[in-house]
Amino acid sequence: MECLHNHKQGAEILTEHLAGTLDREREAELERHTRDCPDCRRLLEVWDRLDEFPAPALSEDFDQRLYARIANETRMPWWRRVWLPTATIWRPLWRPVVPVAAACAVLVLALLVRNPIAPDSVNQLRIEQGGSSEVEQVVQALDDLELLSPVGSEQSGAI
Amino acid sequence: MALDRDPRLGMQRDAPPALERDAELMLRVREGDETSFALLLERHRQPVVHFLYRMVLNQAVSEELAQEVFLRVYRSRATYEPTAKFTTWLFRIATHLALNWIRDGKKEKGQESLNEELLEGVERQVADSTPSIEQELVYQVKLREVRRAVEALPAKQRAAVLMHKYQGLGYSEIARVLRCSESAVKSVLFRAYETLRSRLAHMA
Numbered sequence: 001m002e003c004l005h006n007h008k009q010g011a012e013i014l015t016e017h018l019a020g021t022l023d024r025e026r027e028a029e030l031e032r033h034t035r036d037c038p039d040c041r042r043l044l045e046v047w048d049r050l051d052e053f054p055a056p057a058l059s060e061d062f063d064q065r066l067y068a069r070i071a072n073e074t075r076m077p078w079w080r081r082v083w084l085p086t087a088t089i090w091r092p093l094w095r096p097v098v099p100v101a102a103a104c105a106v107l108v109l110a111l112l113v114r115n116p117i118a119p120d121s122v123n124q125l126r127i128e129q130g131g132s133s134e135v136e137q138v139v140q141a142l143d144d145l146e147l148l149s150p151v152g153s154e155q156s157g158a159i
Numbered sequence: 160m161a162l163d164r165d166p167r168l169g170m171q172r173d174a175p176p177a178l179e180r181d182a183e184l185m186l187r188v189r190e191g192d193e194t195s196f197a198l199l200l201e202r203h204r205q206p207v208v209h210f211l212y213r214m215v216l217n218q219a220v221s222e223e224l225a226q227e228v229f230l231r232v233y234r235s236r237a238t239y240e241p242t243a244k245f246t247t248w249l250f251r252i253a254t255h256l257a258l259n260w261i262r263d264g265k266k267e268k269g270q271e272s273l274n275e276e277l278l279e280g281v282e283r284q285v286a287d288s289t290p291s292i293e294q295e296l297v298y299q300v301k302l303r304e305v306r307r308a309v310e311a312l313p314a315k316q317r318a319a320v321l322m323h324k325y326q327g328l329g330y331s332e333i334a335r336v337l338r339c340s341e342s343a344v345k346s347v348l349f350r351a352y353e354t355l356r357s358r359l360a361h362m363a
Contacts, residue, residue, distance in 0.1 A: 004349075011342075011349035015330060018323075043356045050324050050355070052298070052305045055209035056218050062204060063197075066226050070233055 001033040004040050018047060181245030188236045196236075200229060203246070206326055207253050213321050214257040216310055224256045243335060250328065251336045254318050261314045301362060308358040316351040323348055 004010040016022040017030060034041040059065075181202070187195035207228055211221035231252050309317060315337065322328040322336065334341045 005353055011345045014349055014352065015345045019330070039356070042360055043352060046352045046355045046359065047324065049301075049305055049359050049362065050309070050320070052301045053213065053309060054302070055212040058205055058208050059218075059222055062208070062222060062226070063200065066200070066229055069226060069230055073230070073234070 001029045003033075003037055004043055014043065017044070179241075179244060182241035185232075185236070185239050185245055186241065188233075189239050196233060199232070199245075203249055204229070207249065210250065210321055210326055211253055211257055213309065213325065214254075214314075214317060215260055216306070220260065224253070224260060227256055228252045244332060246326075246328065247332050247335045250322060250326065250332075254322075254336055257318065258314055304359060304362055308355050311358065312351055312354060316347055316354070319344060319347045320351045320355075 001007070004014055007013065013022065013026065013030065017027065022030070030040075034044060181199060184195040184199050188199070204225065208221055208225040211224045211228075212218060215221055215224065228249065232249065309320065312320065319333055319337065322333050323330075328336070330341050330344050334344045337344065337347075339347075
């Protein structure tokens with residue numbers, strides 16, 4: 001047998017060996033190989049080595065703290081109880097949205113700074129849209145005044 | 160060392176029975192039975208806390224995350240459907256929280272020394288049963304080396320190894336927790352054990 005780390009099915013053989021599901025023939029082959037191969041022997045020994053990683057005992061008030069949190073949530077108004085799990089579920093999705101929105105805002109700002117709308121063009125536009133009608137109104141008003149002025153006043157003025 | 164679950168049993172327990180005990184309990188919790196929730200907590204709090212401790216290497220944080228796991232289970236009781244094994248769901252929540260915690264870099268500088276102190280506490284507890292001071296010292300060195308080797312694994316590899324070795328989860332269950340294929344799990348585990356072998360080679 002080839003060394004497990006060079007073997008095409010190395011992962012399969014190791015995991016099946018650890019699960020105790022490797023067929024007899026292959027198990028015997030692996031055993032023979034590991035007798036002469038220290039690397040593969042050590043690989044199989046890692047499983048036992050990991051026994052030397054204990055975890056500390058649980059705090060005595062673990063349940064008490066958990067039930068206090070549950071009671072606290074139960075006392076919450078109904079809308080917060082509905083919102084809380086929803087917010088927790090959606091939080092990972094919202095996380096990337098904030099930087100994307102910030103990047104968009106910066107981009108828009110940069111575009112505005114680079115291509116500002118010139119004030120002259122605004123005035124020009126205003127004149128084009130409404131300026132002509134103002135002139136017309138003034139002319140019209142002068143004409144009206146002329147019409148309303150008493151007939152013959154020009155003549156009296158001339159006197 | 161007593162493991163959290165018998166790994167050999169776990170590996171052959173991939174096919175769930177018609178309705179497993181945990182799922183039955185959870186369905187009762189859905190109906191408002193608080194005692195069933197207490198039973199679920201009793202059955203799973205230690206494996207969950209131990210898994211999280213080995214992931215984040217901080218006792219206070221592991222308990223805080225474990226509380227969040229059970230809180231989420233409780234919150235989801237109304238919508239619970241036994242579509243997968245209860246432990247798959249439980250460890251998916253735990254793994255998700257642990258990976259997020261690691262990713263967000265919540266590990267503060269001061270925690271390292273605290274972890275060392277806690278580790279020494281654990282070592283002392285375990286070492287009390289060893290017969291001589293010399294053996295105790297050798298054992299403490301071994302514990303430290305193994306812990307550091309596991310700690311140095313990439314987070315997903317670490318999660319896979321911890322579920323495989325200490326929680327006794329089967330390959331298909333680990334695959335469902337990590338949302339990948341069974342063959343990917345085997346490959347991740349192989350890479351992780353290979354890395355551990357090279358890091359722990361001097362201990363042979």
